Amino acid sequence: MVAKIKSGKSLIGALNYNENKVKQDKAVLIAAVGYPKDAECLSFYDKLFRLTDLAAMNQRSKTNAVHISLNFPNGEYLADETLRGIAGDYLRGIGFATQPYLVYRHEDAGHPHIHIVTTNIKRNGERINLHYLGQNESEKIRKVIEIKYGLTKAEEQTQQKPDLKAAIAVASYGKAETKRTITNILSFTLRSYKFTSVPELNAVLQQYHIQADRGAKDSRMYAREGLIYWVLDQQGNKIGVPIKASTIYGKPTLKSLEEKFRLNTQLRKPFKEGLIKILDLVLAKPQTKNTFQGELLKKDIQVILRQNDEGRIYGVTFIDQKNKVVFNGSDLGKAYSANQLSAQLLPDLPGKINRQRQSDDEIAGNVLRQTATGGNELMDVLFAAEREDLAALNKFKRKKRKGLKL
Structure with a gap:
């Protein structure tokens, strides 16, 4: 006991x-x-x-x-x-x-x-x-x-x-008192994880549909180093009324978090090299964004890729769930920064590729069936464009011969 x-x-x-x-x-x-x-x-x-x-x-x-x-x-x-x-x-x-x-x-x-x-x-x-x-x-x-x-x-x-994580429920707005829900999740996160910035903290909190918010950079709250906490919906949108950090048990204000950031900077150092070795091992093979995240998840490492509307990666955060440490990509080295990963990872087109393969297989099957039965309709459709190009080429050659009086 x-x-x-x-x-x-x-x-x-x-x-x-x-x-x-x-x-x-x-x-x-x-x-x-x-x-x-x-x-x-x-x-x-x-x-x-x-x-x-x-x-x-x-x-x-x-x-x-x-x-x-x-x-x-x-x-x-x-x-x-x-x-x-x-x-x-x-x-x-x-x-x-x-x-x-x-x-x-x-x-x-x-x-x-x-x-x-x-x-x-x-x-x-x-x-x-x-x-x-x-x-x-x-x-x-x-x-x-x-x-x-x-x-x-x-x-x-x-x-x-x-498994402490299993004991913490994901926030669901309206299911329980917002302040109590945020307090429970923060208490677990601050005690268990080693992070060194508000974005790194949010990488963990967002797993539980919570977000720490300093406000816009030109806002009064940001200037006064204020901090509030939101509950997020399933799509990651803020919902309900935010809770001031100063009113939460333990007072997880920006000032107290910054003290924790400094301490965590030292505490997470022993786990850096191990994480880099795992990343190198995974990146030794060609990876798309999806396969990269999937392979690391098998090793209890969560990868959060922040992308713009065009799909370009502008930020990356690694959460080592086994050791409860959080690293921004650039903190591990240039090779693991957003720009380098964006250049190294292949584009994710699994849906398009699969659909294309399925379409090709269906066409091939139809061609074989039509050939076996002596049908020519599908062959005419498939090669119509090529035949038009060939006819145009022959016509051009005839004109050229005529011009040369051959």
Whole structure:
């Protein structure tokens, strides 16, 4: 079992997160301990006010929200009754025995887990100290619970590498709250991928139908280094109302992203040579745009080619999905820039070629059939142009002979 403790200043934010998951059928409230009603009878405000009333007992403490997740490995599915017992034992172990709390079973990731929402302010106004809570009390009770319930140990669980990408759903406007959807996707992307510019970030985000937008270069927002995030439709068009970066959890503003860009510039360096070797191997054979993208996709490398209306490539980005690194083509070297690739890749005409081959085969077949039956109509049609040219040539020769009196 892996336990994660987050503390904050917004009880309503922690509650909203879980209640939105319930609305999306991705979570279920399985316990409400320390409440005057049964869990199924509680309204949103019943859940909230029980916690905020306690938090109000200590006006000086700004941090009054505690949001805990207990995570179990794939395949370790536990009954709700067991999960309720684990949650209760864990909270008693970290000193929250007298606190009211809510337990949600989540089904929005690749592994089983529960979320617990509570407050660290007691009825008498005293504050439960959260300093080193995760390192000390949490670690002790975690080990006791693993033995008691026969759970996979945290040391073994952390060796597993779940497919995080599979746990992140592509944004679909209107299906869930826009801000929450963008927050979830950004949280995963910023944590998992190494990119060094907004366009490189967008190369990843657009996989999930999200886009970071600085605005037009002559706009006020661009001048003030503002940043907003959009949800995109299936065609890649912006839809709905954009969300300001400063209002999103973690504040993924341009300023904070630029710090990440500088760090990622160093972090992605070890993966550069490996990517170049793969590109060289694929480009050693003649490739069209489609085959180039297809061959690299087999090696977990996504190629994003930006083309103008005439089909000319003016930009290229490589996403190494295995190592979660993003490179602009020119950053790898001149040979992998948009201009060089545009000159090297053959044109994509598979549809036209196939249709032509099919047409040629049909004509050849008809010719064979007509010849076998002694028919000459199709032959006359096929060679009409050539016969006209031949007749014209003979006519020209006759005139020339006549002129020469031959």
